[in-house]
Amino acid sequence: MHYNYSMSYLEHYNGLPVLITGGLGFIGSNLAHRLAALGARVTLVDNLLPDTGWHPANIAGLEGRIRVIIGDVGDEDVAREAVAGQAIIFNLAGSISHIDSMRQPLMDLDANARSHLVLLEAVRQHRPDAVVVYAGTRQQYGAPQYLPVDEAHRNLPNDINGINKLAGEWYHRIYHRVYGLKTCSLRLTNTYGPRQLIRHPRQGFIGWFVRQAILGETITVYGDGQQRRDLVAIDDAIEAFLRAGVMEAAWGNIFNLGGEPATLLSIARLCVEIAGQGDVALVPWPAERAKIDIGDVYCSYARAQKTLGWQPRVALRTGLENMIAFYRRHADLYLQQPDPAALLTW
Amino acid sequence: MHYNYSMSYLEHYNGLPVLITGGLGFIGSNLAHRLAALGARVTLVDNLLPDTGWHPANIAGLEGRIRVIIGDVGDEDVAREAVAGQAIIFNLAGSISHIDSMRQPLMDLDANARSHLVLLEAVRQHRPDAVVVYAGTRQQYGAPQYLPVDEAHRNLPNDINGINKLAGEWYHRIYHRVYGLKTCSLRLTNTYGPRQLIRHPRQGFIGWFVRQAILGETITVYGDGQQRRDLVAIDDAIEAFLRAGVMEAAWGNIFNLGGEPATLLSIARLCVEIAGQGDVALVPWPAERAKIDIGDVYCSYARAQKTLGWQPRVALRTGLENMIAFYRRHADLYLQQPDPAALLTW
Numbered sequence: 001m002h003y004n005y006s007m008s009y010l011e012h013y014n015g016l017p018v019l020i021t022g023g024l025g026f027i028g029s030n031l032a033h034r035l036a037a038l039g040a041r042v043t044l045v046d047n048l049l050p051d052t053g054w055h056p057a058n059i060a061g062l063e064g065r066i067r068v069i070i071g072d073v074g075d076e077d078v079a080r081e082a083v084a085g086q087a088i089i090f091n092l093a094g095s096i097s098h099i100d101s102m103r104q105p106l107m108d109l110d111a112n113a114r115s116h117l118v119l120l121e122a123v124r125q126h127r128p129d130a131v132v133v134y135a136g137t138r139q140q141y142g143a144p145q146y147l148p149v150d151e152a153h154r155n156l157p158n159d160i161n162g163i164n165k166l167a168g169e170w171y172h173r174i175y176h177r178v179y180g181l182k183t184c185s186l187r188l189t190n191t192y193g194p195r196q197l198i199r200h201p202r203q204g205f206i207g208w209f210v211r212q213a214i215l216g217e218t219i220t221v222y223g224d225g226q227q228r229r230d231l232v233a234i235d236d237a238i239e240a241f242l243r244a245g246v247m248e249a250a251w252g253n254i255f256n257l258g259g260e261p262a263t264l265l266s267i268a269r270l271c272v273e274i275a276g277q278g279d280v281a282l283v284p285w286p287a288e289r290a291k292i293d294i295g296d297v298y299c300s301y302a303r304a305q306k307t308l309g310w311q312p313r314v315a316l317r318t319g320l321e322n323m324i325a326f327y328r329r330h331a332d333l334y335l336q337q338p339d340p341a342a343l344l345t346w
Numbered sequence: 347m348h349y350n351y352s353m354s355y356l357e358h359y360n361g362l363p364v365l366i367t368g369g370l371g372f373i374g375s376n377l378a379h380r381l382a383a384l385g386a387r388v389t390l391v392d393n394l395l396p397d398t399g400w401h402p403a404n405i406a407g408l409e410g411r412i413r414v415i416i417g418d419v420g421d422e423d424v425a426r427e428a429v430a431g432q433a434i435i436f437n438l439a440g441s442i443s444h445i446d447s448m449r450q451p452l453m454d455l456d457a458n459a460r461s462h463l464v465l466l467e468a469v470r471q472h473r474p475d476a477v478v479v480y481a482g483t484r485q486q487y488g489a490p491q492y493l494p495v496d497e498a499h500r501n502l503p504n505d506i507n508g509i510n511k512l513a514g515e516w517y518h519r520i521y522h523r524v525y526g527l528k529t530c531s532l533r534l535t536n537t538y539g540p541r542q543l544i545r546h547p548r549q550g551f552i553g554w555f556v557r558q559a560i561l562g563e564t565i566t567v568y569g570d571g572q573q574r575r576d577l578v579a580i581d582d583a584i585e586a587f588l589r590a591g592v593m594e595a596a597w598g599n600i601f602n603l604g605g606e607p608a609t610l611l612s613i614a615r616l617c618v619e620i621a622g623q624g625d626v627a628l629v630p631w632p633a634e635r636a637k638i639d640i641g642d643v644y645c646s647y648a649r650a651q652k653t654l655g656w657q658p659r660v661a662l663r664t665g666l667e668n669m670i671a672f673y674r675r676h677a678d679l680y681l682q683q684p685d686p687a688a689l690l691t692w
């Protein structure tokens with residue numbers, strides 16, 4: 001079952017049983033497409049939590065090639081069923097909205113902390129040899145004390161979502177340390193690309209920027225727009241998950257992903273330029289956002305580079321061109337509320 | 347409602363409506379006795395969580411002088427009822443067992459994270475002017491990087507209980523920062539004294555040491571017994587809560603409590619000496635305990651001293667004499683499972 005370093009890490013996935021929690025979401029579904037193409041035996045589980053990134057369209061084209069479980073891994077029975085027989089579990093379930101976590105803190109707790117504890121218990125009891133790769137977030141660090149933020153940076157999350165995501169990650173660490181589970185965490189920064197939620201502005205700025213651009217509307221940027229973020233293209237993020245899934249050096253470890261920092265204003269302008277429509281306006285900070293904003297933030301990915309051989313390869317312009325091209329074709333679908341009934345045929 | 351510094355901080359409590367969550371437990375009940383004596387209008391809420399420190403005997407003598415709500419502050423209705431009209435909320439509800447948190451991680455999550463989020467939402471919505479003093483723990487720091495551990499030390503809990511306690515504390519921080527709630531946290535170290543649980547060994551070593559001594563049995567100490575801990579007598583801990591409850595400088599802050607470090611072996615021997623019976627044996631580390639042990643740990647209380655005017659006053663020998671005298675009188679009661687029926691008369 002262990003990765004044979006004489007093979008490409010990609011070949012390892014051929015025929016491998018893998019589970020993706022949150023598998024109908026942005027990253028999960030892109031991972032499912034990639035894994036199916038690599039010949040893996042893919043199971044998705046998703047609880048269709050309102051306002052998160054799940055969408056039936058995300059798995060269009062995979063009909064008959066993957067297994068889909070509609071259920072909550074926070075339910076012990078669902079978790080047990082989902083983990084049965086899996087070699088690798090990509091644990092991407094959760095809610096990523098800062099704003100929603102302040103409005104519905106208990107929802108956020110259940111989605112980001114409780115569900116992972118239930119999943120880890122299921123793995124410990126029923127599938128202790130499975131590798132578990134968790135999707136963490138650089139939000140766990142809170143306001144940076146230095147840049148770029150590396151994995152030694154103190155954790156001091158600035159909102160309820162960050163606290164619960166951190167708890168979720170740390171459960172993985174404890175289950176590695178105490179029970180020897182093969183867990184690791186990738187701390188994601190702003191990931192972007194096709195199949196990302198663009199219906200509302202509460203799942204990160206980049207989906208919203210692209211949406212406004214393809215609709216020919218105004219992208220509003222808070223303050224002077226000089227806050228810097230590092231964006232990671234979905235293909236790069238997927239590569240990191242695929243590497244972490246098969247490399248023993250990942251177990252018990254955490255890895256930042258990261259990319260080239262860019263200002264929000266420059267990213268907004270690039271969206272408008274690529275889309276050939278829309279425009280950009282600077283507006284004052286809304287009070288609710290200002291309170292939980294964390295200024296400039298970008299991450300060092302040196303550890304992922306050294307240990308996993310990972311580095312970002314997709315240039316920001318190329319990544320945004322791919323994303324905008326995707327939404328030119330599929331905007332109608334992705335601007336609507338997703339319909340659970342579309343999953344009945346699965 | 348604000349503390350008038352020309353008064354003793356104790357006078358401030360006369361007539362004040364205060365809530366104690368986890369009020370039937372060790373620290374909560376001692377606080378209730380003290381507050382009742384100071385003339386406060388005391389409400390306790392407690393969910394009688396199995397294996398935690400609640401005991402009907404803990405509030406013996408307070409009949410007719412305090413109000414008792416049997417219910418879970420993790421239940422929104424209970425939380426709303428409990429916070430209504432309160433000026434100060436001492437938020438002590440939770441489970442403190444490292445071992446139980448590994449055996450029942452979801453119980454621990456509900457008790458230490460979820461319940462606090464529900465309580466804070468109730469305060470935010472219904473009683474936003476109330477002061478909330480949370481009982482944190484030095485366990486949140488995990489294995490010390492330096493000694494004594496101060497509040498700037500990184501947080502890296504070593505077990506599920508530490509993660510959930512940290513999440514619980516950080517919710518308080520966020521609700522201060524975002525909503526302006528008057529929250530603070532006291533990070534407790536090993537607190538000891540009368541009304542502490544001595545029925546089982548999973549709530550810290552000190553209750554168990556005292557139990558073994560008063561029963562004339564052997565106190566087993568792991569390894570060479572040279573691990574150092576700092577103990578805080580219950581009267582000192584209560585003083586810290588009373589100070590934090592009325593001092594505006596506490597809001598939004600965290601404070602370590604702490605005391606003079608002593609080795610586990612010397613503490614065990616002192617218990618035997620004071621009790622005049624029992625003995626001490628060194629035994630090898632059990633594997634399950636070794637994995638979550640954190641070596642020497644003791645805390646700096648310089649911030650509490652500077653900001654709250656607090657310092658430990660009770661010598662270890664005096665504190666243990668008080669505790670052992672209490673259990674000489676009440677061992678029969680405290681060695682039995684507590685009976686909820688005894689609360690029906692309240």
